[in-house]
Amino acid sequence: MKLEFDIASGDFSKAGRASSRIKKMLKQLQVDPKVIKRIVVAIYEAEVNVVAHSVGGKMLAEIDGTGITVIVQDNGPGIEDIEKAMQEGYSTATKAVRNMGFGAGMGLPNINRNTDEFTIESELGVGTVLTFRNNF
Amino acid sequence: MKVVEKYHAITVDTDKCTGCTHCMKSCPTEAIRIRGGVAKINADRCVDCGNCLRACPVDAFYVEHDSLEQLNKYKYRVVLFPSVMIGQFPETYTEGKIYEALLKLGFTHIFEVEQPIGLLIDEIKQEVKESSHKPMISSFCPAIVRLIQSRYPSLVENIVPVKAPHDLAACHAIELLAKEGAKREEIGTFYVSPCSAKMAAVKRPMGEEVSAVDGLIKMSDLYNHIMRVIEKEEKTDTAPLRKNLTLDGILWSLPRGEARHFKRNSMAVDGIHNVVKILERMENDEVPELDFLELKSCHQGCAGGILLTGNRFLTVERLQKRSKRYPHASSIDISAVSCLGIKDKMKAEPIEPRYVFALDTDRLKALDKMQKVERILCQLPGIDCGGCGAPNCHALAEDMVQGKAKMTDCVFLQNRYLNENKITIEKATKNLEKAWGKNRFDADCNRRGGRNEGF
Numbered sequence: 001m002k003l004e005f006d007i008a009s010g011d012f013s014k015a016g017r018a019s020s021r022i023k024k025m026l027k028q029l030q031v032d033p034k035v036i037k038r039i040v041v042a043i044y045e046a047e048v049n050v051v052a053h054s055v056g057g058k059m060l061a062e063i064d065g066t067g068i069t070v071i072v073q074d075n076g077p078g079i080e081d082i083e084k085a086m087q088e089g090y091s092t093a094t095k096a097v098r099n100m101g102f103g104a105g106m107g108l109p110n111i112n113r114n115t116d117e118f119t120i121e122s123e124l125g126v127g128t129v130l131t132f133r134n135n136f
Numbered sequence: 137m138k139v140v141e142k143y144h145a146i147t148v149d150t151d152k153c154t155g156c157t158h159c160m161k162s163c164p165t166e167a168i169r170i171r172g173g174v175a176k177i178n179a180d181r182c183v184d185c186g187n188c189l190r191a192c193p194v195d196a197f198y199v200e201h202d203s204l205e206q207l208n209k210y211k212y213r214v215v216l217f218p219s220v221m222i223g224q225f226p227e228t229y230t231e232g233k234i235y236e237a238l239l240k241l242g243f244t245h246i247f248e249v250e251q252p253i254g255l256l257i258d259e260i261k262q263e264v265k266e267s268s269h270k271p272m273i274s275s276f277c278p279a280i281v282r283l284i285q286s287r288y289p290s291l292v293e294n295i296v297p298v299k300a301p302h303d304l305a306a307c308h309a310i311e312l313l314a315k316e317g318a319k320r321e322e323i324g325t326f327y328v329s330p331c332s333a334k335m336a337a338v339k340r341p342m343g344e345e346v347s348a349v350d351g352l353i354k355m356s357d358l359y360n361h362i363m364r365v366i367e368k369e370e371k372t373d374t375a376p377l378r379k380n381l382t383l384d385g386i387l388w389s390l391p392r393g394e395a396r397h398f399k400r401n402s403m404a405v406d407g408i409h410n411v412v413k414i415l416e417r418m419e420n421d422e423v424p425e426l427d428f429l430e431l432k433s434c435h436q437g438c439a440g441g442i443l444l445t446g447n448r449f450l451t452v453e454r455l456q457k458r459s460k461r462y463p464h465a466s467s468i469d470i471s472a473v474s475c476l477g478i479k480d481k482m483k484a485e486p487i488e489p490r491y492v493f494a495l496d497t498d499r500l501k502a503l504d505k506m507q508k509v510e511r512i513l514c515q516l517p518g519i520d521c522g523g524c525g526a527p528n529c530h531a532l533a534e535d536m537v538q539g540k541a542k543m544t545d546c547v548f549l550q551n552r553y554l555n556e557n558k559i560t561i562e563k564a565t566k567n568l569e570k571a572w573g574k575n576r577f578d579a580d581c582n583r584r585g586g587r588n589e590g591f
Binding site for chain 1: 287289290416419420421422489491493494495496497499500502503506507510
């Protein structure tokens with residue numbers, strides 16, 4: 001089962017749509033609540049990342065019998081130093097974003113922690129692609 | 137996993153029900169369908185919140201209960217009622233007069249269920265302190281507990297595993313009477329319920345096998361009985377019967393009544409649809425760090441209970457005023473009220489999740505069904521009219537993949553199929569009758585449906 005969500009830049013009010021839709025579906029599949037919780041946290045963080053840091057992008061999710069694979073791709077600006085971005089507490093978020101309660105520098109580490117497989121690719125000026133998977 | 141008996145308190149009176157869909161649309165768990173012209177409740181999904189009773193324009197829902205005649209079976213007749221009952225009466229009826237009326241109706245002992253609340257507060261605080269699942273969610277409202285079991289299984293471990301006040305009060309009452317030499321079989325404990333959820337909780341307690349409550353009385357019934365016998369003047373002093381009542385007990389079932397004991401590290405939400413929104417967020421770890429979350433299915437807590445007669449805001453007002461005349465729970469010596477013996481009865485069994493919303497126990501089959509639902513939804517009009525006998529298009533699509541409904545159940549699709557000569561008029565009429573029964577669309581002045589307030 002394939003799902004696609006557009007994620008607009010700067011629209012924090014809509015961050016969470018993909019994660020709550022996917023959550024409802026996984027519940028209907030009777031996936032272990034603990035597994036659901038991890039994947040929902042990861043997806044929500046990824047959504048917020050695209051909203052807060054990118055010029056916009058989309059999320060593709062594929063649910064199969066054994067797990068869920070999520071690809072999040074944005075259209076830039078790309079991450080300058082991935083290693084730093086993966087450190088807890090490191091953030092390039094603007095003050096405005098931080099004031100909204102986001103940008104604490106926990107996003108990517110949190111995604112990494114809550115997924116079974118995780119890869120990140122980024123090219124400056126082009127965009128960032130996250131791919132992660134959780135097994136049921 | 138333990139098999140929980142499927143019991144729910146609410147039943148449909150098929151003679152009264154006109155199949156008007158109001159209940160179906162107000163049900164938070166989409167447990168109702170219209171079949172054969174009347175509402176049908178799916179027992180697996182029903183959480184007994186009572187929203188259907190509220191929505192029904194013809195009083196077609198009823199809850200199983202006992203009559204006051206049951207009192208005759210016992211020597212010691214104990215009435216256990218939540219404090220909100222006092223709040224629903226106009227202020228001219230003093231609590232003394234109400235107590236007198238209860239004695240007049242044949243009860244020998246009167247207990248407001250929140251009397252041993254001090255014990256419960258301590259126990260909940262202890263549970264919250266020891267738990268690693270924060271925030272802990274109150275187990276006070278049975279509709280909320282059932283909602284979490286079925287729709288938010290990941291949060292069952294957050295529910296505080298303590299018994300309900302009515303069970304504690306029943307144990308407390310039995311113990312006190314036993315000290316006076318009463319045998320258990322001579323004691324009849326009658327709980328006066330403010331709502332359908334509490335009635336179901338007595339019939340099917342959360343973890344323990346049987347409730348200590350022997351009989352169930354609808355608060356609306358008792359209200360009528362009391363009004364029939366209540367005196368203009370207070371004759372005897374019944375105040376000693378209320379000596380263990382506290383401010384905290386009286387406020388317990390109102391919004392923030394529980395949460396206030398956790399001060400700022402708590403939040404209180406009332407109204408089941410509001411609760412759903414908070415639980416969704418809690419599942420995503422989107423609620424702030426809190427110790428305690430009080431969730432109540434009815435607006436204004438039990439003051440808004442479906443079986444109360446008075447206006448919920450006036451009820452809250454009276455109870456808040458009333459509470460100020462009573463001491464704080466902490467100032468009452470618990471050993472003095474001799475309910476230490478119930479201390480070991482505080483804990484309820486852990487609450488198990490119930491996966492009633494899964495499409496299939498086989499994951500691959502569930503996935504297949506889910507894909508089908510998505511495809512079916514493309515065909516349905518998205519008007520959520522309820523004309524098919526399901527609350528919305530999505531629910532109809534789910535019914536279809538479960539083999540409980542067909543494409544032609546949608547009245548709009550049916551019209552299209554008729555135009556395209558894909559089905560006959562006879563078939564279409566039969567389809568409508570499946571949901572709505574025969575003669576449902578004959579003229580009948582009693583079936584006017586509802587209207588918005590103020591019209």
